[in-house]
Amino acid sequence: MRLELTIQEAAYLRHCLADALALHEGVGDDQELKNLFNKVVEAEVRSTKQSPCPVCQQIFTQETVGRTGRYCSAACKQKAYRQRRDKWMRRQGPSFSA
Numbered sequence: 859m860r861l862e863l864t865i866q867e868a869a870y871l872r873h874c875l876a877d878a879l880a881l882h883e884g885v886g887d888d889q890e891l892k893n894l895f896n897k898v899v900e901a902e903v904r905s906t907k908q909s910p911c912p913v914c915q916q917i918f919t920q921e922t923v924g925r926t927g928r929y930c931s932a933a934c935k936q937k938a939y940r941q942r943r944d945k946w947m948r949r950q951g952p953s954f955s956a
Contacts, residue, residue: 868905869902872898875891875895878891907919911928911934912928912938913930913934913938914934
């Protein structure tokens with residue numbers, strides 16, 4: 859299961875985890891809490907990274923934290939799929955024509 863958060867929600871979660879880590883500091887070693895905090899920070903860094911869309915070359919930044927997207931929009935994602943499909947169809951020859 860993947861957790862999808864907005865940038866603001868991820869920042870709030872990071873802040874809450876930092877507070878929890880500060881409360882547990884000196885009490886004991888809570889490795890799970892540290893790992894969760896590191897994952898949230900890493901996801902924030904990845905999501906705020908700007909990258910070019912491979913279809914239209916437009917620079918975009920993701921609006922959510924989680925799995926990184928490759929395309930700037932659903933239209934570019936669909937266009938890339940059609941290009942891959944057409945390339946595959948040309949490679950297969952006329953026997954696979956629709």
